Amino acid sequence: MDVKICGLGTEQTVDVAIASGASHVGFVFYPLSPRHVGPSHAGQLAKRAKDQRIKVVAVTVDAGDGMLDAIIEAISPDMLQLHGKEEPWRIDEIKDRYGLPVMKAISLEGADDLAMIDEYADVADRLLFDAKAPKGSALPGGNGVSFDWSILRDVKGDWFLSGGLSPENVGAALEVCNPGGLDVSSALESAPGVKDPDRIRAFFAAIREAEAA
């Protein structure tokens, strides 16, 4: 299973994520986020991951071409994660312009929201299901909020699950749905934006335990 550790900001935590088993590392380019990294620092972190053959994901929110140009120049990502309100036509445009795989985040609360899948399944290379942001949150993702995973029980495909995953609940999530990948951020932090190496290790230990059960 793919596992993406998102919102990394130091060489140490990039190394811990990779040593623990991450397939993907994510860098957040959204100034309102406590996990925001500037292109030059992200470039150094991304190089570290690429040297270890780990996929680098740039997380953006309704970014314009100028911002995407700068991110791609700085970190040469393997994938773009679009975590805003990007519509299908914009995803087509981004794919045409950059030739990179795109993962589109879809916010879910209840089964009615699954209709969004049809809208994006053909245009995005991968879908990522996240919880809807709480009212008033400045962030469209990275809120540490979960949703009812059972609505995904019959959803086919190689999608990523995210939204409030943690060492404590990832086993339960894997019992009720069948993602191709897991994406986690805020529950692995000791403070907003500060990843905790022990929490990263604990997340992978919990996945291994669930897979062995």
Ligand SMILES: O=C(O)c1ccccc1N[C@@H]1O[C@H](COP(=O)(O)O)[C@@H](O)[C@H]1O
């Ligand atoms: O992590 C952020 O700060 C962030 C900001 C803007 C868009 C997306 C962001 N993170 C993504 O949110 C989900 C869920 O994170 P969490 O585990 O609930 O904290 C994940 O896909 C991150 O890539």
